[in-house]
Amino acid sequence: MIRQKQSKQLKIYDMATSLNTKRIIIGILSLVFLVVLLIALWKEVQHAMPGYKPAPIVDAGTKHCISCHAEKGAGKVIVEQWKTSKHAEVGVGCLECHAANKTDVDAYLHEGALIATVVTPYDCRKCHEKETMEFVNSHHADAGMIMGSLDNVLAEVVEGDVNFNSGANPAAASGCWQCHGSRVQLLTDDQGKELPPGFLTWEMRRANMQNVCYQCHTKNYVAGFYTQYDNEVFLYNEKIGKPALKLMKLLLENQMITPAEFDEQIEWTYYYLWHHEGRRARMGASMMGPDYTQWHGNYEVADRFYMEFIPDLVEIIREARANGRTQGAQTVESELNTLLNSDMHKWFLGKMDPEELKKRKEAAAKFRDRYSESK
Numbered sequence: 045m046i047r048q049k050q051s052k053q054l055k056i057y058d059m060a061t062s063l064n065t066k067r068i069i070i071g072i073l074s075l076v077f078l079v080v081l082l083i084a085l086w087k088e089v090q091h092a093m094p095g096y097k098p099a100p101i102v103d104a105g106t107k108h109c110i111s112c113h114a115e116k117g118a119g120k121v122i123v124e125q126w127k128t129s130k131h132a133e134v135g136v137g138c139l140e141c142h143a144a145n146k147t148d149v150d151a152y153l154h155e156g157a158l159i160a161t162v163v164t165p166y167d168c169r170k171c172h173e174k175e176t177m178e179f180v181n182s183h184h185a186d187a188g189m190i191m192g193s194l195d196n197v198l199a200e201v202v203e204g205d206v207n208f209n210s211g212a213n214p215a216a217a218s219g220c221w222q223c224h225g226s227r228v229q230l231l232t233d234d235q236g237k238e239l240p241p242g243f244l245t246w247e248m249r250r251a252n253m254q255n256v257c258y259q260c261h262t263k264n265y266v267a268g269f270y271t272q273y274d275n276e277v278f279l280y281n282e283k284i285g286k287p288a289l290k291l292m293k294l295l296l297e298n299q300m301i302t303p304a305e306f307d308e309q310i311e312w313t314y315y316y317l318w319h320h321e322g323r324r325a326r327m328g329a330s331m332m333g334p335d336y337t338q339w340h341g342n343y344e345v346a347d348r349f350y351m352e353f354i355p356d357l358v359e360i361i362r363e364a365r366a367n368g369r370t371q372g373a374q375t376v377e378s379e380l381n382t383l384l385n386s387d388m389h390k391w392f393l394g395k396m397d398p399e400e401l402k403k404r405k406e407a408a409a410k411f412r413d414r415y416s417e418s419k
């Protein structure tokens with residue numbers, strides 16, 4: 045009996061505990077459900093919050109690229125920008141854009157992957173057919189076809205010189221192509237030029253500046269930019285700056301101008317030449333402002349030099365001769381003639397090389413054909 049009673053009590057006890065367990069389970073389940081609901085709600089709120097970005101999708105290929113590019117200077121910022129892009133969100137990684145075919149002229153093996161540095165609209169076309177074709181068929185895509193136009197005579201003859209710097213004419217490169225675009229030329233030779241050390245030399249300052257550039261660009265890209273920029277400065281110096289300074293010194297030495305500054309027209313002209321237009325062209329090139337390099341720079345330098353500085357000189361020579369100062373007039377005139385007959389200026393005397401004249405006429409005809417073809 046006693047045993048029976050005991051087991052009955054146990055059963056009642058069992059029932060009670062199982063009822064409690066059920067309650068606990070239901071309670072836990074409700075809590076879990078509530079937490080899940082809150083998390084889902086929080087996610088929704090997060091998604092709706094301004095600046096929200098889901099985690100980037102990093103596949104094996106991208107992981108390999110990032111293993112270096114997120115660490116070392118070049119491309120560190122590129123990786124950061126990629127991580128917060130729509131492309132990272134949808135799994136378009138480095139190789140989706142940079143992968144190249146064996147037959148591509150710009151393909152090279154880089155850390156186990158065949159890639160190209162320059163990603164063109166045709167790489168985007170794989171996924172953005174509509175947008176790419178809209179662009180390719182637009183007038184914007186033809187902007188680089190201007191070579192051979194009349195404006196190019198300005199850049200290649202009047203402001204610059206095609207033979208300057210082995211044909212890499214800075215007036216066209218920094219002044220036209222940076223807006224209009226140009227053909228991409230592929231070079232194969234690597235140059236590992238090191239900058240000399242030294243405390244606060246200009247080289248040191250430049251290296252510091254370049255370290256900023258390397259956060260987003262590679263060494264070759266930055267070196268290419270600096271070569272292009274330096275060439276603009278060389279062009280100004282060699283074609284305009286040095287000859288103009290030499291002529292100004294000759295005027296002073298021969299007492300054809302007074303020692304007082306700014307009391308004669310040519311002193312104002314000369315000042316505008318180097319201080320205003322010349323500086324704008326050089327600063328424009330350093331700051332990647334092609335409008336300042338070209339239209340407010342090289343173009344106005346040429347205008348000021350040929351249309352004011354030279355006429356001012358001719359007038360001073362004429363006056364000196366009229367006043368019996370033959371010696372001075374002779375010296376300055378002979379220097380001016382030497383300058384104007386030199387390669388970079390002889391076009392002004394109508395003495396352009398007939399071979400070049402012929403080539404320019406052909407280029408202009410080709411330009412008209414190319415331009416009418418491309419809409």
Ligand code: HEC
Nearest residue numbers: 108109112113118138139142155157159160161262263264
């Ligand atoms: C082992 C390290 C390493 C890995 C892995 C790596 N890179 Fe690089 N990458 C570099 C270095 C170093 C440079 C040169 C940087 C410079 O010139 O300043 C470079 C340069 C580049 C350049 C520019 C080359 C040029 O012509 O200027 C591109 C584009 C590039 N990497 C893309 C990639 C892609 C895409 C991947 C993944 C497939 C990748 N890299 C994987 C280290 C690496």
Ligand code: HEC
Nearest residue numbers: 109113119123126131136137138141161162163261262265
């Ligand atoms: C949506 C396409 C796209 C994706 C994705 C992409 N890139 Fe690029 N990348 C470009 C373009 C466009 C350029 C500029 C090429 C030029 O100079 O014309 C470039 C340039 C570069 C350069 C050279 C920068 C310079 O100025 O020297 C490096 C290095 C580079 N990318 C690395 C990467 C890495 C690493 C990834 C992945 C984290 C990546 N890219 C993802 C399109 C892409």
Ligand code: HEC
Nearest residue numbers: 129130131134136140141163164165167168169170171172
């Ligand atoms: C492998 C496929 C792929 C390639 C290659 C690719 N994209 Fe995309 N891109 C996408 C996808 C997918 C999206 C997201 C869906 C969408 O907005 O169309 C996207 C989105 C974009 C957006 C919208 C970004 C935003 O914030 O909404 C732009 C702009 C864009 N791509 C430009 C480019 C350019 C320029 C290139 C070439 C340099 C390129 N894409 C190459 C697949 C690609």
Ligand code: HEC
Nearest residue numbers: 190193194195196198199216219220223224334335338339
């Ligand atoms: C600041 C940017 C910029 C610079 C620098 C620049 N251009 Fe232009 N150029 C443009 C734009 C934008 C147009 C289109 C203007 C329009 O259609 O109204 C244009 C139009 C032209 C056209 C006419 C094309 C057509 O479709 O009718 C020629 C030719 C031209 N430029 C040549 C040059 C040359 C040569 C240089 C250098 C000496 C140069 N440009 C410098 C931006 C520039």
Ligand code: HEC
Nearest residue numbers: 121222223253254256257258259260261265266269270332
């Ligand atoms: C924070 C990132 C960042 C830094 C730092 C940076 N750049 Fe750039 N740069 C870009 C981007 C993005 C573009 C546009 C993409 C392209 O054209 O490939 C660009 C474009 C350029 C261009 C092409 C301009 C044109 O008109 O076609 C040159 C040249 C350039 N940079 C040089 C430099 C130099 C030199 C420095 C250092 C003094 C520098 N960059 C610093 C991100 C940067």
